[in-house]
Every structure is written in C-alpha cells, then in structure tokens.
Amino acid sequence: MSMVTDSLVVARRNLIRMTRIPEMILFGVIQPVMFVILFTYVFGGSMSVGGSTDPDVYKNFLMAGIFAQTVTFATAGAGAGIADDMQKGIIDRFRSLPMAQGAVLTGRTVADLVQTAITLFVLAVVALLVGWRTGSAEPTNAARVAAGFGLLLLLGYAFTWIGALIGLSVRTPEAATSGGLIWLFPVTFISNAFVDSDQMASWLQPIAEWNPFSATVQACRELFGNPGVSTSDAWPMQHPVWASLIYSILIIAVFRTLAVRKYRRAQ
Amino acid sequence: MAGAIHAEGLVKTFGDVRALDGVDLDVPEGTVLGLLGPNGAGKTTAVRVLTTLLRPDSGRAVVAGIDVLERPDEVRRSIGLSGQFAAVDEYLTGRENLQMVGRLYQMNARAAKARADELLERFNLADAADRTAKTYSGGMRRRLDLAAALVVSPPVMFMDEPTTGLDPRNRQALWEVIQELVAGGTTLLLTTQYLEEADHLAHDICVVDHGRVIARGTSDQLKAQTGGERVEVVVHERGTIPAAREVLARYGITGGGPGDITVEDHTRKLTVPVTGGARILAEVIRDLDAAGVEIDDIALRRPTLDDVFLSLTGHVAEQADEENGGDGSGPGKGRRPPGGKTADGRAESRKETVT
Secondary structure (H helix, E strand, O other): OOHHHHHHHHHHHHHHHHHHOHHHHHHHHHHHHHHHHHHHHHHHHHOOEOOEOOHHHHHHHHHHHHHHHHHHOHHHHHHHHHHHHHHHOHHHHHHOOOOOOOHHHHHHHHHHHHHHHHHHHHHHHHHHHOOOOOOOOOOOOHHHHHHHHHHHHHHHHHHHHHHHHHHHHOOOHHHHHHHHHHOHHHHHHOOOOOOOHHHOOOOOHHHHHHOHHHHHHHHHHHHHOOOOOOOOOOHHHHOHHHHHHHHHHHHHHHHHHHHHHHHHOOO | OOOOEEEEEEEEEEOOEEEEEEEEEEEOOOOEEEEEOOOOOOHHHHHHHHOOOOOOOEEEEEEOOEEOOOOHHHHHHHEEEEOOOOOOOOOOEHHHHHHHHHHHOOOOHHHHHHHHHHHHHHOOOHHHOOOEHHHOOHHHHHHHHHHHHOOOOOOEEEEEOOOOOOOHHHHHHHHHHHHHHHHOOOEEEEEEOOHHHHHHHOOEEEEEEOOEEEEEEOHHHHHHHHOOEEEEEEEOOHHHHHHHHHHHHOOOOOOOOOOOOEEEOOOOEEEEEEOOOOHHHHHHHHHHHHOOOOEEEEEEEOOOHHHHHHHHOOHHHHHHHHHHOOOOOOOOOOOOOHHHHHHHOOOOOOEEEOO
16 A cells, blocks of 8 residues: 555545636635735735834735735635545545555645645735735845745645544535634734734733744745744744744644544544 | 455444444355345445444454454455445546546556546446546446446445435446346345345345344245235225125135235225236236226235335334324234235335226
8 A cells, every 4th residue: 555656646636626626726816815905905004014004014014924824724625625525425435445544635635735836826926916025124035935935835734634634523515614714713813914913912912922823924024034023032933934844743743643543433 | 255244243333323233244255135224224334334434333244254343454455335425526537536446446557547448338438438427417427436346346345225316227227237247256235225126136135224134034035024015906886895805815825815815995995915916917907807896996016115124023013003093003913914004105115006
C-alpha cells in the first residue's frame, strides 16, 4: 500500500472535480476579492494604523490579513467535500478498498491546497491592482515575499485538516459548511488582521496576540515589508515566522491524527 | 475456503439499538446468500461488518479465508462492495471512476485503464464512458457502481440492496449481470427487501429482523413455511359461494381439505393456497364459469416479505392486531391465513388480476 500514490490518485480525483465545478473556484475567489474592495474603500478611510490614517497605509496593512483570512476559509470547503463524500457513500467505497488509510483525507487536503494557491494568486493580483505594494514600509526581497506566501499556504493546509475533522463529524455537507465557517469569524477577527490589536479591549489583546492566525499575519507583514507590524512583547509577535511555522505544524499534527482516526472509525 | 463467508455471533449496538444481535452466517464458496429483511433489520450493518467498514462489538467473521477483525487490509483485497447508494463520483466520467478504483486497488495506471475499458464494454457503458456520471440514469449508475466493485474480479462480492429504486427493466438487466457473475464462481452475499429478488438470485436465504436471523433455508423451504401462492376469488353473489368453494377445492394444495379454503362471507371472498402459478388462473376461471359462478375479481397472490414475516414470526400481525384491537391471532399462533393482511390495507401483495 502506498500512501503517496494513493493520496495522489485521490487528489487527482478532487482536482478533476474542481475543473468540472468551476463555479466553486469562482466563488472562492470572488469572496476575498469582495473583502479587499470593501475593506479598502469602505473602511480604509477611517482606520488608523500605527497612528497613521492614510488609506494607503491601511491598504498595505490590510492585505496580509485578507490573504490569511482567505486561506483559512478553505477549511469550510474541505469539510463540506468530505461530508458530501460520506453522505454519497463514496467514503464507504474508499474504506472498502485496499488503500492507505490516510490517503483519502490527504488527497482531499492536497487538492484543496491547490485551490487555495489559485485563489491566493488571483487575490494577490487584485491586491496589486488596488495599490498593494510589498516593501511599502520596510525593504524586502522576492525570497521574503515568497516565504510569506509559503507560510500562508501552510496555514491554509493546516486549517483544511480541521475542516476534514469537521466534515467527518457532521451528518450533512450543509452542516459542514456552516460548522466550518462559524468559528472562523472569531478566529480571524479577534486578531491583528483588520485592526491593530493595540486598539482592542485589554482583555482581548492577549488572545489576539497569541492567536495562531495572528502569528501568520504578523509574519507576512514583516516578510512583505508592510506597515503595522505589532511591537507587542508577546512571544508570537516577537518571533512571528517561527510562531507561524510551529502553530501550523502543530495543528497539522493534532488534527491529521484526529481526522485519520475518525475516518478509520467512521460509521 | 478461498471464497467463503463465515460469521459467528456478530453483535453490534448503536446506543440502545441492537442492530446485530448474534448473527451467524455461512456462505459456501461459489454460492449466493440472500439476506432478506425489512428496513432497519440489520442487513446493511451485517454487510458493513463483513466488509471491514464497521467493527462489531463481539463475534468473529472470516471472509475469503481471512479474519475480518484481525487482518482487514487483506480482506479488502479480496472483496468487492456495491452499496445501497450508487457510490460513484458524479463529477467524474465513468472511465475516470473505474480507473480511480483500479488505481486504489493498487493496479498500475496502464492496467487500471485497460480494466476500466473492459468493464465499460461489459456493462454496456462504453458509449457513456467519457460522460460524467451525473448525466447517467439510475440504472447506468448502478451498473457503474457494480463495475467498480468488480475491478479486481474479487472472489467475494457484497451487494447491499443492488436493485432498490430501479425500474423493472433495469432490475432485470442487473439480475442478469449478477447471475453471470455467480456463474463465474463468485461468492455473493446480497441483501434485499424483495422476496422475489432473493428467490431469483440466491441459493440460500436468511430472513433477518431486529438484528437476528429468524429463518434460513432455500426459497422453496421458506415458501413452504409461508404458504406459497394462493388464488383469491370474489364472487358476484353470496349465494354462489358454496359452488365456488367446490371448484376451488380441486386446486388446493392439501387436496381440498376443509381448512384449506378461507371464506370471508361479507366480502364474498374465497382464498385458496395453490401451486402452479399464473397458469392455474385460467383453469380456475374456466371451471368457475362452467359451474355458473359469476366473479367480480380473481387474483393470484404471491407471498411477500410481509407474508414471510407473518408466517415466520407473526410479528407483523402482532403489531397490526394491537392497532386493530386484536382478532385472536396472538403471538403464539403465529400463522395466519396469508390473505389476512388485505383488510387493513397493509399488505403489499403483488396482484396479477385477470378480468
């Protein structure tokens, strides 16, 4: 039994599906693009970042947050897809085959990663069009920017494993979609993604600063050379790249284990 | 033993529900066992246990000579499963579905492709091979699902209600495919709600209810217990009942003993157990005509699952009796006249009416 080939076979299946349901990619792209436009033009004028109320500063501050939020939304897609496969009996078929046990979920999450990468690429282009620039606050280089996108994809991949576990735990794809989204709102909003965490209620600040999501956003701002890098003393804010890496790997380790166990025992 | 299925004392509970309550099964190599029972009887649970999808709370099972609980991975290599819901990916083409399954049975890409082509041809899906399964009809999806289960020509096959929801033509077509398969030496465990289907396909039948096997035997043996076919006649005038009775007595399987014929006076209905099928209807009509008995309705009734239950356990009857205030046919009596369910509308007997 081969974990790698089986996973690739399943990933291929999910990618073929993606090309047959292009509207799924389309909506996946439209949503964050809408966020970019709304936040830039609706909130942009009234936000202050590090004392500056210049909309251009907020724009450059915002993008790392929108990118990070976008990759985490892949969670809902993975969950819904797996719940759908359960409901349709496809998971039963897979489980009755002599294939590697983790391959169905790994294939699914890898395919979702590809979709996330496509979405992120389109989004980055849109961000450039509305005026986002790397190195707008601090000098940076291509390698650092690429590293930032790498951390974003890793975070997205980690979150799809949470989605996989949700998908295996609920009865319908609809439940997986809403269950996959609900908790993302507090996670992405109680963070440094859209506003400086210094401006939050004092009891919320530590939550925002230790939020794994915030670590990736902070790391991206640093790597992209964008403004609004938090000067908080919290360890993840001081070492955001490491924090982001550790958090993502930890999430994968925990939720992959839980999801694969759940898959093996699925009824 | 390479193709046999053997299970002992399987128990599986979901909360308070004992889905399997000590099930023993034995399917000799190359034969077909029909697991017959109503919804919720435990048929699907049994299949899920035997195909490694579900661990039983207790009991043991051996499929194709391999212990299901100890070596599930090896069992998966020797079985094919065709589920109750056609488990194909509707956004993949027929060919892509079969190739994927082949690859996951650890065939290399070339072998998986060749096998997919072969199966598409055999299951009459070659023309639709490159269309997504979404565009397939119900019958085509079932065929594709079955083809997916046959990718490695497994020695043991499990089919969970393979024809549920299919129209008669597609059902017939699927039966032919299944018969071909069995002729090729495959051991098959098949679940069904239809007595007719079990009758048609299975060598042996196990009737299950509430997670227990309540009867087993060949379909002839079960039918003998159930009471088999019977002819029902509704005469036009009450006065002709004795004459009709005399005619029908000639056809009764017990040679016309007094207990053989059931008469419902108020509905002018006579029921007699017979053997010989539809052919007998014509003879009965001719004889009744010759005896000057005018009839309003005549039908050949075949035993249904309800009838099987009625005669095996009396338990469908019990429930109905409680609802209807009882008519003296308690649990102990069990056997009731096979036509007894028609009055309360529960019977789903197949009727072949000649007018």
